[in-house]
Amino acid sequence: MHAEVQRPLALFGGTFDPVHLGHLRVAWEAAEFLDAEVRLMPANVPPHRPQPVASAAQRLAMLRAALRGQGRLLLDDRELHRKGPSYTVDTLVGLREEIGATRPVVLLVGADAWSGLPGWHRWQELFGLAHIGVLTRAGHEAREPDELQQQVATRRTSSTADLLAAPAGRVIDICVSALEISATEVRNELAAGRQPRYLVPDALLADPLLLSAYAAAPVQCD
Secondary structure (H helix, E strand, C coil), X not given: CCCCCCCCEEEEEECCCCCCHHHHHHHHHHHXXXXXXXXXXXXXXXXXXXXXXXXXXXXXXXXXXXXXXXXXEEECCHHHHCCCCCCHHHHHHHHHHHHCCCCCEEEEEEHHHHHCHHHCXXXXXXXXXXXXXXXXECXXXXXXXXXXXXXXXXXXXXXXXXXXXXXXXXXXXXXXXXXXCCXXXXXXXXXXXXXXXXXXXXXXXXXXXXXXXXXXXXXXXX
């Protein structure tokens, strides 16, 4: 009797300050490509970028509103309950304690984050805890420092079947739509008193309180 193949669980982290259609579209495409449950996971204290403008509670409320009405993308707020920097390795260790060692887990990272992976806290341990799905856009090739190339040379695959065959350890590129939307752009629209329609989910526009944190935010440059 064959063991039942477990559906992958994918994690997509970020500040989501605020969540926008670029976030949601790539998460949706990853869910379809991997046939996975994808959890959006807002960081509490992101260690590699400026601190969020909106509070944890505000970002959580925006994500809940954005994800309403569908069941493929879910919300995971575990990092918001942990003090200190939101190190991914700690998150994955905690997740493994919760779900066990056998279910395939895929950590979704953007191409820029992938290039900077050697700067992450205990980054080499990530491969023992999860597969990594690199979200790539057509015409944009992720740079890989020598240290990273050496680590992933034998881990690369183009087959999702390889991700099902083991709980962790492989690296796969996931081609996603090139929606050039940034959270900075959305915050600047709101700070200038403009409505960021077609940049954020309609659910965020329907409730003015959800985006109120950015009304007085200073205009920023990317």
